[in-house]
Amino acid sequence: xxxxxxxxxxxxxxxxxxxxxxxxxxxxxxxxxxxxxxxxxxxxxxxxxxxxxxxxxxxxxxxxxxxxxxxxxxxxxxxxxxxxxxxxxxxxxxxxxxxxxxxxxxxxxxxxxxxxxxxxxxxxxxxxxxxxxxxxxxxxxxxxxxxxxxxxxxxxxxxxxxxxxxxxxxxxxxxxxxxxxxxxxxxxxxxxxxxxxxxxxxxxxxxxxxxxxxxxxxxxxxxxxxxxxxxxxxxxxxxxxxxxxxxxxxxxxxxxxxxxxxxxxxxxxxxxxxxxxxxxxxxxxxxxx
Amino acid sequence: xxxxxxxxxxxxxxxxxxxxxxxxxxxxxxxxxxxxxxxxxxxxxxxxxxxxxxxxxxxxxxxxxxxxxxxxxxxxxxxxxxxxxxxxxxxxxxxxxxxxxxxxxxxxxxxxxxxxxxxxxxxxxxxxxxxxxxxxxxxxxxxxxxxxxxxxxxxxxxxxxxxxxxxxxxxxxxxxxxxxxxxxxxxxxxxxxxxxxxxxxxxxxxxxxxxxxxxxxxxxxxxxxxxxxxxxxxxxxxxxxxxxxxxxxxxxxxxxxxxx
Numbered sequence: 273x274x275x276x277x278x279x280x281x282x283x284x285x286x287x288x289x290x291x292x293x294x295x296x297x298x299x300x301x302x303x304x305x306x307x308x309x310x311x312x313x314x315x316x317x318x319x320x321x322x323x324x325x326x327x328x329x330x331x332x333x334x335x336x337x338x339x340x341x342x343x344x345x346x347x348x349x350x351x352x353x354x355x356x357x358x359x360x361x362x363x364x365x366x367x368x369x370x371x372x373x374x375x376x377x378x379x380x381x382x383x384x385x386x387x388x389x390x391x392x393x394x395x396x397x398x399x400x401x402x403x404x405x406x407x408x409x410x411x412x413x414x415x416x417x418x419x420x421x422x423x424x425x426x427x428x429x430x431x432x433x434x435x436x437x438x439x440x441x442x443x444x445x446x447x448x449x450x451x452x453x454x455x456x457x458x459x460x461x462x463x464x465x466x467x468x469x470x471x472x473x474x475x476x477x478x479x480x481x482x483x484x485x486x487x488x489x490x491x492x493x494x495x496x497x498x499x500x501x502x503x504x505x506x507x508x509x510x511x512x513x514x515x516x517x518x519x520x521x522x523x524x525x526x527x528x529x530x531x532x533x534x535x536x537x538x539x540x541x542x543x544x545x546x547x548x549x550x551x552x553x554x555x556x557x558x559x560x561x
Numbered sequence: 562x563x564x565x566x567x568x569x570x571x572x573x574x575x576x577x578x579x580x581x582x583x584x585x586x587x588x589x590x591x592x593x594x595x596x597x598x599x600x601x602x603x604x605x606x607x608x609x610x611x612x613x614x615x616x617x618x619x620x621x622x623x624x625x626x627x628x629x630x631x632x633x634x635x636x637x638x639x640x641x642x643x644x645x646x647x648x649x650x651x652x653x654x655x656x657x658x659x660x661x662x663x664x665x666x667x668x669x670x671x672x673x674x675x676x677x678x679x680x681x682x683x684x685x686x687x688x689x690x691x692x693x694x695x696x697x698x699x700x701x702x703x704x705x706x707x708x709x710x711x712x713x714x715x716x717x718x719x720x721x722x723x724x725x726x727x728x729x730x731x732x733x734x735x736x737x738x739x740x741x742x743x744x745x746x747x748x749x750x751x752x753x754x755x756x757x758x759x760x761x762x763x764x765x766x767x768x769x770x771x772x773x774x775x776x777x778x779x780x781x782x783x784x785x786x787x788x789x790x791x792x793x794x795x796x797x798x799x800x801x802x803x804x805x806x807x808x809x810x811x812x813x814x815x816x817x818x819x820x821x
Contacts, residue, residue, distance in 0.1 A: 286644060297654055308672070367571060388761070390581075393582060396790050398584075402588075496663070513662070546660045
């Protein structure tokens with residue numbers, strides 16, 4: 273670009289202001305991602321193939337995707353439900369106004385409190401010697417372990433992920449609940465609708481795109497979470513991020529291009545979830561503005 | 562929703578959020594048998610590795626913030642002033658790090674910039690540190706850009722720029738001395754979020770083999786009994802402090818505006 277003739281240069285001066293940004297995005301976001309996507313379709317010698325993707329369909333890798341998807345589905349579904357109920361209680365349930373600001377601030381903190389420390393917090397609570405585990409055993413004689421609960425498991429991970437899923441839902445759904453107009457409720461009750469009918473016929477259909485969209489966002493959020501899972505379970509639970517981490521670290525599958533394929537699969541899943549989120553987000557903004 | 566049901570779900574929710582934090586703090590204080598003590602914290606704070614990894618992460622966070630400001634403020638300013646039609650596109654691009662998992666991005670870095678590639682950044686310590694800062698800048702881009710963009714929308718960029726230009730100011734001066742002070746609160750909010758993200762980040766630092774706080778936390782978790790919980794408490798306090806500071810600067814500026 274430096275050797276363009278001066279005339280052309282004057283014309284393109286405006287977008288040149290974006291050059292540093294474009295360079296940054298290309299070098300540290302676009303190219304690395306493309307390298308992964310293209311690598312997923314390449315043999316080690318550079319020729320193109322579909323065998324890497326076919327390699328994903330082994331029981332181990334397919335199983336890891338399945339566990340990952342299940343954990344992401346469970347934690348985002350429960351996160352959406354609980355987050356919605358808490359936000360609805362706060363906005364519409366007649367709780368004191370004073371609860372709102374602390375809850376939103378805490379949600380801001382908690383939705384950023386992922387990673388290794390979060391895993392420790394749950395180990396200290398629901399782990400073998402954790403606060404709640406010991407409390408239940410000493411006070412009520414309930415032995416969580418004997419009942420089959422283990423923090424290093426599907427449900428353990430799901431419960432841990434809820435710590436950042438619920439707050440994220442609260443943060444996103446609160447403005448939407450604020451956007452429900454009083455008049456709609458009044459109009460519904462003038463026409464003789466009960467509270468349940470108002471929710472089923474008016475409010476929920478309006479909120480539905482936001483809820484479903486947030487569900488997709490939470491799903492992607494859980495699917496990409498690495499640090500919490502590694503710190504919590506070590507490598508005892510074969511979810512995709514942990515498999516990929518081990519693959520990058522030590523090439524455990526013996527085939528670097530299988531790593532590309534796994535990473536490509538992750539982009540595919542989170543990308544799809546985000547497309548759903550964006551589409552539904554645009555739909556919901558029609559009503560809630 | 563009835564009031565009783567609202568209270569019930571709220572209390573259950575709060576219980577769910579408080580218990581893990583309580584458990585974490587309780588554990589971190591119970592290193593000495595039978596009594597609460599700060600032994601775990603003393604042990605952690607006197608560990609040279611803690612100091613090294615912690616200060617390494619602080620340094621990386623500050624470099625990331627500096628780079629983020631230098632990258633995002635001029636870009637957002639330029640888009641607002643000259644290329645408003647590109648705004649949705651730029652905003653979309655800045656959200657991409659939320660779509661592409663960090664582990665995928667850093668995998669791409671390792672493959673793209675390894676020792677046998679055209680730009681062997683991972684070959685030297687300096688290069689790897691640079692790569693890590695770029696990675697952190699990518700992770701914080703959605704938050705930084707949003708904050709700055711929102712800040713810019715609340716001021717009249719065009720008029721300020723024209724006024725500065727007619728007084729003979731160049732671009733560097735306009736951005737550094739006119740625009741930046743006007744969006745300082747937004748920049749600070751973005752910086753605190755970046756700080757919180759970088760201090761707790763694990764994946765990128767671990768895969769690039771850098772001695773950061775996140776990998777150290779994980780290592781301690783695998784090897785020690787009480788110290789990890791003290792470290793986790795410290796990490797939580799840092800996150801909390803960053804979010805608190807954002808609220809503080811926002812409130813602070815609201816006051817100055819009301820006083821005018």
